[in-house]
Amino acid sequence: MNFDTSQLDSLVGALPDPAIVVVETGEVVSANEPACALLEVSPVGKHLTLALRAPIVLQAVNDAIIKQISSQVEHVIRATVPRTLEIYVSPLGQQDGKARIALIILRDLTYEQQLERMRADFVANASHELRTPLASISGFIETMQGAAKSDPKAQKEFLGVMKAQADRMSRLIDDLLSLSRIEINEHLAPSGQVNLVDVVKKAKDILSPTSKEQNCEVRINLPESLSVTGDESQLSQVIINLIENALKYAASGKFIDIEGSEQDGSVHLMVRDHGPGIAAQHVPRLTERFYRVNVQDSRMRGGTGLGLAIAKHIINRHRGKLLIESVVGEGSQFSIHLPSI
Ligand SMILES: Nc1ncnc2c1ncn2[C@@H]1O[C@H](COP(=O)(O)OP(=O)(O)OP(=O)(O)O)[C@@H](O)[C@H]1O
Ligand SMILES: [Mg+2]
Numbered sequence: 001m002n003f004d005t006s007q008l009d010s011l012v013g014a015l016p017d018p019a020i021v022v023v024e025t026g027e028v029v030s031a032n033e034p035a036c037a038l039l040e041v042s043p044v045g046k047h048l049t050l051a052l053r054a055p056i057v058l059q060a061v062n063d064a065i066i067k068q069i070s071s072q073v074e075h076v077i078r079a080t081v082p083r084t085l086e087i088y089v090s091p092l093g094q095q096d097g098k099a100r101i102a103l104i105i106l107r108d109l110t111y112e113q114q115l116e117r118m119r120a121d122f123v124a125n126a127s128h129e130l131r132t133p134l135a136s137i138s139g140f141i142e143t144m145q146g147a148a149k150s151d152p153k154a155q156k157e158f159l160g161v162m163k164a165q166a167d168r169m170s171r172l173i174d175d176l177l178s179l180s181r182i183e184i185n186e187h188l189a190p191s192g193q194v195n196l197v198d199v200v201k202k203a204k205d206i207l208s209p210t211s212k213e214q215n216c217e218v219r220i221n222l223p224e225s226l227s228v229t230g231d232e233s234q235l236s237q238v239i240i241n242l243i244e245n246a247l248k249y250a251a252s253g254k255f256i257d258i259e260g261s262e263q264d265g266s267v268h269l270m271v272r273d274h275g276p277g278i279a280a281q282h283v284p285r286l287t288e289r290f291y292r293v294n295v296q297d298s299r300m301r302g303g304t305g306l307g308l309a310i311a312k313h314i315i316n317r318h319r320g321k322l323l324i325e326s327v328v329g330e331g332s333q334f335s336i337h338l339p340s341i
Helices: 004-015 033-039 055-067 110-145 154-184 196-206 207-215 231-251 295-300 305-319
Strands: 019-023 028-031 071-077 083-095 099-108 193-195 216-221 227-229 254-261 264-271 321-326 332-339
Touching: 004 019, 004 028, 004 321, 019 033, 033 099, 055 071, 055 099, 083 110, 110 154, 110 254, 154 305, 193 196, 196 207, 196 216, 196 231, 196 254, 196 264, 207 264, 227 332, 231 254, 231 264, 231 305, 231 332, 264 321, 305 321
Parallel strands: 216 254
Antiparallel strands: 019 028, 019 099, 071 083, 083 099, 193 227, 254 264, 264 332, 321 332
């Protein structure tokens, strides 16, 4: 088939993936916007090797033009951020009835590879978290079958530990399911009307046994109402986790203060503790799945390290923001910003 330059521009312009056309001398005669963005420069008018320093691609272009065969190669470009590309090269015909041309389509695999790495990390973390209590349960069963076979006192104690470990596994599974349900619906904005003040009061009631146990008082200082468009049970899950975290990790501060306001179309709710605070390097990572400052400490308190990851997804679904500020030795503040009704 024969193309003139404007036809080639229209052709590559219509392709959603980065695409380039080269002539047999190796000169680039057309490239679409995504290709220029990916290569961080327009390659048009230049030799292909200046844009893609990859002998393997030149070989593929040669094969397309001389032997008229299509091929697929992989290449990593050393751009500002290194990118892995899958490159398809096919013969295309001729330009202006003279030069033979080849079409190069580039597919950026970097994002897919990142997702794949995240998925693999997630599966490894989740398996590890499940295996820990399972190993402990198995160990106790073996002891009860052997050394503690006729020791009812030890058996009673072991059964208690096994129950706690089984509860931990079941909480972890509930949290994982909750996370995946929220992720599936994250693109659907919620439509209910929620008064956050009621949600905070209910959360305080639910957590009053923990508050007594930890000898730490939850003080509420909120206006009459703070109304947002939202999903009440999800927002309640977020608020319970924030207060519960403050009670678990910052009870030494004796008080937890919950404050809120509505300003310029935005509702703010703050959960502030006066506990040990969180070192700066941990703060940006707290909303990652399974991230805990002290894994042992969190596990001992029955934590799974998913609470803040779930909170972040819920707030995202509400088109809001979760901000974390902390000063070591003074305490932490977790604030939710949501669009008001
Ligand atoms: N108010 C706080 N003060 C100090 N550290 C905190 C506070 N809130 C959270 N953290 C730290 O952040 C980590 C992650 O919290 P997150 O709620 O995600 O998990 P978790 O509380 O360990 O487990 P889960 O919420 O599933 O029970 C905690 O393990 C703790 O190290
Ligand atoms: Mg938590």
